[in-house]
Amino acid sequence: MTNNIVINKEFIVNSLKEMAKLSEEQRDYWTSLDSDIGDGDHGINLSIGFRGISKELDNLSNNTTDINSLLKKAGMILLSKVGGASGPLYGSFFMKMGAKYPDEEEISYSDFLVMIMDGIKAVQSRGKAEVGDKTMIDAFIPGYEVLENYQVGDDPYKNFAQFIIEMKEGSDSTIPLIAKKGRAMRLGERAIGHRDPGSESSWMLMNVFYKELLKRRDENE
Ligand code: ADP
Numbered sequence: 001m002t003n004n005i006v007i008n009k010e011f012i013v014n015s016l017k018e019m020a021k022l023s024e025e026q027r028d029y030w031t032s033l034d035s036d037i038g039d040g041d042h043g044i045n046l047s048i049g050f051r052g053i054s055k056e057l058d059n060l061s062n063n064t065t066d067i068n069s070l071l072k073k074a075g076m077i078l079l080s081k082v083g084g085a086s087g088p089l090y091g092s093f094f095m096k097m098g099a100k101y102p103d104e105e106e107i108s109y110s111d112f113l114v115m116i117m118d119g120i121k122a123v124q125s126r127g128k129a130e131v132g133d134k135t136m137i138d139a140f141i142p143g144y145e146v147l148e149n150y151q152v153g154d155d156p157y158k159n160f161a162q163f164i165i166e167m168k169e170g171s172d173s174t175i176p177l178i179a180k181k182g183r184a185m186r187l188g189e190r191a192i193g194h195r196d197p198g199s200e201s202s203w204m205l206m207n208v209f210y211k212e213l214l215k216r217r218d219e220n221e
């Protein structure tokens with residue numbers, strides 16, 4: 001049954017591990033995007049942050065029974081280890097994700113979507129960026145709207161695939177923009193023609209959740 005997805009601690013641990021792998025793989029690419037319109041450290045920042053999470057992950061998952069504590073700790077590591085703007089932003093994302101579900105060891109797909117939406121809201125309330133400011137919000141908000149419209153009975157895999165497509169297109173939409181938030185602001189019109197690095201890393205990180213969902217589907221088939 002495709003709709004009976006259960007999100008548990010193992011799912012979150014695997015996702016965080018895969019995000020750490022992704023951050024190593026994409027480190028130079030994300031950094032190069034940031035070299036174009038920022039200070040060239042976005043990939044370095046995320047790899048430092050997720051290395052910190054990886055190092056603590058076994059410890060965290062052995063000592064934590066619920067999803068919320070795990071996500072909260074991962075968020076705190078990002079917040080404390082990463083110097084750039086993206087550390088506190090992604091840190092808030094993970095710290096806020098599980099807040100509505102304290103003590104839960106398993107949640108449903110719908111609850112998982114609420115978690116992601118709460119994470120996105122946290123990024124927006126910390127960074128105060130709007131769509132069109134040329135930040136990760138340009139990717140997150142179009143994705144948010146897909147999650148918001150999910151109804152029980154809809155195909156979760158299609159829903160999450162659409163979430164990723166909208167985020168990706170949101171990232172593409174940053175290319176022609178002038179930045180109104182973050183370091184790229186200083187460049188004015190010179191930012192035009194360049195993709196915002198955080199909009200790229202954000203859809204790629206969310207795509208890790210998608211791949212983990214697909215693994216579960218394939219295991220259940
Ligand atoms: P820094 O800009 O401090 O060097 P990073 O390079 O790690 O930090 O991250 C830059 C990314 O952070 C940008 O590409 C953008 O997506 C995101 N960002 C910066 N400021 C904001 C903000 N106020 N709201 C949302 N995202 C932001």
Ligand code: MG
Binds near residue numbers: 038042084183
């Ligand atoms: Mg930077």
